[in-house]
Amino acid sequence: MYVTRDISDTMTAVTAEQKPAVTAVQLTKRYGSRLVLNKLSLTVEWGEFLTVFGLNGSGKTTLIRILATLVKPTSGDLDVATFSAKGNPSNIRREVGVVTHQPLLYRDLTTRENLRFHGKMFAMNNIDLRIERVGDMLGIKSNMQIKVGTLSHGMQKRVAIARAIMHDPSILLLDEPETGLDRDGISMLKKIVAGERGIRTVIMTTHNLDYGLELATRATILSEGSIAYDKQMSAICKDEFREVYSRFTGATN
Amino acid sequence: MIVFWSTVGAILAKDLVLEFRNKETITSILSFSLLSLIVLNFALRPTPSLISVVAPGILWVAFTFSGILGLNRAFAVEEDQDAIQGLLLTPASREAIYLGKMLGCLLFMLVAEIILLPIFAVLFDMAPFKPMLMVVMFMATLGFASVGTLFSALAMNTKSREIMLPMLFIPIVVPIIIAAVVGTDLAFKGGGWQEISKWIQLMLVFDLIAVVFCAFGFDYVAED
Numbered sequence: 001m002y003v004t005r006d007i008s009d010t011m012t013a014v015t016a017e018q019k020p021a022v023t024a025v026q027l028t029k030r031y032g033s034r035l036v037l038n039k040l041s042l043t044v045e046w047g048e049f050l051t052v053f054g055l056n057g058s059g060k061t062t063l064i065r066i067l068a069t070l071v072k073p074t075s076g077d078l079d080v081a082t083f084s085a086k087g088n089p090s091n092i093r094r095e096v097g098v099v100t101h102q103p104l105l106y107r108d109l110t111t112r113e114n115l116r117f118h119g120k121m122f123a124m125n126n127i128d129l130r131i132e133r134v135g136d137m138l139g140i141k142s143n144m145q146i147k148v149g150t151l152s153h154g155m156q157k158r159v160a161i162a163r164a165i166m167h168d169p170s171i172l173l174l175d176e177p178e179t180g181l182d183r184d185g186i187s188m189l190k191k192i193v194a195g196e197r198g199i200r201t202v203i204m205t206t207h208n209l210d211y212g213l214e215l216a217t218r219a220t221i222l223s224e225g226s227i228a229y230d231k232q233m234s235a236i237c238k239d240e241f242r243e244v245y246s247r248f249t250g251a252t253n
Numbered sequence: 254m255i256v257f258w259s260t261v262g263a264i265l266a267k268d269l270v271l272e273f274r275n276k277e278t279i280t281s282i283l284s285f286s287l288l289s290l291i292v293l294n295f296a297l298r299p300t301p302s303l304i305s306v307v308a309p310g311i312l313w314v315a316f317t318f319s320g321i322l323g324l325n326r327a328f329a330v331e332e333d334q335d336a337i338q339g340l341l342l343t344p345a346s347r348e349a350i351y352l353g354k355m356l357g358c359l360l361f362m363l364v365a366e367i368i369l370l371p372i373f374a375v376l377f378d379m380a381p382f383k384p385m386l387m388v389v390m391f392m393a394t395l396g397f398a399s400v401g402t403l404f405s406a407l408a409m410n411t412k413s414r415e416i417m418l419p420m421l422f423i424p425i426v427v428p429i430i431i432a433a434v435v436g437t438d439l440a441f442k443g444g445g446w447q448e449i450s451k452w453i454q455l456m457l458v459f460d461l462i463a464v465v466f467c468a469f470g471f472d473y474v475a476e477d
Contacts, residue, residue: 068342071476090344104339106267106330108274113267120263121343123256148334163339 019082021046021171021201022067027076029062029225036062037073038225044218046170049202051212054222055249060205061100063222064175067203068098081170094122097164097172097200101179103156104163107149111140111159114148115166122167134162138192154185161192165200172196174204178211186211209245213238223248260345264353265360271330272361278326282365286319287372294376304377309437312373312381313430317397320362321419324401327358328409337409341475351402351471355464358405359398366390379441385449386440392456393433396463400425403467407474432456 022044029037037059044050054060065071067080069089078085081095098104105114112131119127135141138158143151148159157177164172174193178186186208193215196202206212213219219236221229221244228248272278293311297303331337331354340350370381401422408417423430436452 070338070341090346093342093344096342098342100335100338102335102338104335104342106271106336107333108271108330109267113270117263117267118339118343121260121340121345123259123344 019079020044021048021081022203023077023079024067025077027063027066027073027078029059029066029071030074036225037066039076040222040226042220042227042230044201044203046201047198049197049215049217050204050220051216051218052203052205052220052222053207053209053212053245053249054205055207058222058249059225060222061175062225064098064100064173064203064205067171068096068173069093094167095170097167097169098175099157099160099164099173099177100175101177103148103160105148105156105159108147110145110147111151111162112144114159115162118163118166124167130166130168134166137165137195138162153180154182154188157181157185157189158192161189165196170200172200172202174202174206176205176207178206178208190215209242213241221245221248257346257349260349261353261356264340264350265356268327268330268354268357269360272357275330277330278323278361279365281326282319282323282362283368285322286315286365286369289315289318290369290373290376299377301378304379305441308377308379308441309434311377312437313393313434315369315373316362316366316394317423317426317430318419319365320394320397320401321422323361323365324358324398324405324422325408325415325418327354327361327402328405332409337475347472347475348468350475351406351468352464354406355398355402355467358402359395362394362398363391366394381441383440383443385444385446386437388453389433389436389440389449389456392453392460393429393436395460396429396456397426399460399463399467400429403470403474406471428459429456432459 020043022042024040024042027037027040040063052060052063062071066073066078069085069092080092083091083095085092109117115131115134116127119130124130135144138161140155140158140162143155148156151159177193178189181189190211193202193204197215204212204215213233216233218232219241220227229244290311293314297307299307328337331340373379374381404418404422408414408421411417432452432455436449439449439452
């Protein structure tokens with residue numbers, strides 16, 4: 001029987017494992033001579049909603065791709081969901097859901113076919129039940145028989161989120177999920193992502209200060225591949241954060 | 254093991270559904286092969302004596318270059334909307350993903366080749382439907398698909414994929430092309446197992462090495 005994950009599951013995992021959701025130690029990533037991540041160390045506790053801000057090229061996407069085991073770091077140690085990335089990355093992939101600015105879906109398959117294919121790739125039980133559940137949760141049930149390529153950008157994003165949470169991951173990685181969405185789309189996305197707060201550990205990258213700060217329990221600024229700023233939201237004044245953000249990135253938002 | 258093969262089956266089934274809907278891979282293989290055969294037929298104006306010499310080469314020139322077009326398409330469908338990343342984010346083993354994609358390529362190439370054979374027979378006045386030729390075609394196409402799928406994935410991240418794939422792929426499959434042309438020649442001449450077997454064995458060894466090596470190499474290729 002498929003059981004919906006809730007915060008008590010996460011807390012049980014914390015007690016049982018005594019390990020954070022993510023532990024990155026001295027992560028470095030080079031593409032040729034270009035240094036993208038520079039000895040980045042980061043710990044994310046279970047249930048946290050960490051928003052990572054930073055300019056283009058600051059290493060946000062590379063960090064998400066490394067956490068998702070799509071890319072191997074050049075050096076450094078990484079544990080995600082208590083599993084070492086140097087061991088079997090499949091264990092991490094089971095515990096991680098990823099949403100990027102691209103939908104990662106097959107345009108010529110229907111919503112249901114895309115989700116069903118995803119379910120098979122995870123060797124899930126009760127695929128139809130899970131599809132119904134995420135369909136209800138994200139309001140995509142009426143689009144199940146429609147090819148993804150013909151859906152609006154906002155609706156494709158909902159399907160992408162459905163794909164990312166369908167296997168009930170304990171950690172959700174969101175890489176600039178608001179990209180390409182209009183104001184209404186971002187508002188819709190914010191509601192959906194806010195619904196995941198407290199249920200899963202969420203790490204989200206974004207350029208959008210308002211949206212990112214509103215959702216976060218902790219905010220980080222990435223600059224030139226390193227963490228330049230890292231505080232719990234309870235210790236952050238938003239106006240002050242804007243100033244700090246401008247100072248580190250030279251950007252206004 | 255059940256999970257492994259069900260993953261392979263799911264990827265193959267997904268590629269079949271996508272191909273059934275957009276028909277891009279088989280259409281591109283078929284159209285290029287057909288045009289190659291027609292152009293070569295007019296260019297060579299083959300006499301019966303010339304046909305017996307050049308027919309195997311003509312057939313495999315058409316199959317090789319059209320196969321490259323099909324291999325280029327195999328990962329284009331994964332590139333759209335970054336679907337390949339969605340696939341790689343799943344815990345499915347990279348070997349299973351490779352095998353699923355490879356079997357899809359193999360199937361599309363074989364279907365196109367089977368459709369083209371009667372056209373080849375008409376254009377070059379040949380009788381190509383010989384059991385030994387079918388074995389040669391299958392073994393050679395398996396070698397093409399196994400190496401081609403890996404290089405297609407490799408070329409996916411390059412800017413000039415259409416150029417990169419043949420540049421990488423053809424030098425590797427030269428042994429298969431030679432064995433396929435000689436095997437086809439012998440099959441056209443009515444050769445039996447005794448004569449063709451050493452070429453089939455060569456292809457079998459190549460195919461086994463290629464499938465195993467490429468399946469394990471796919472993990473490295475799949476990463477950026």
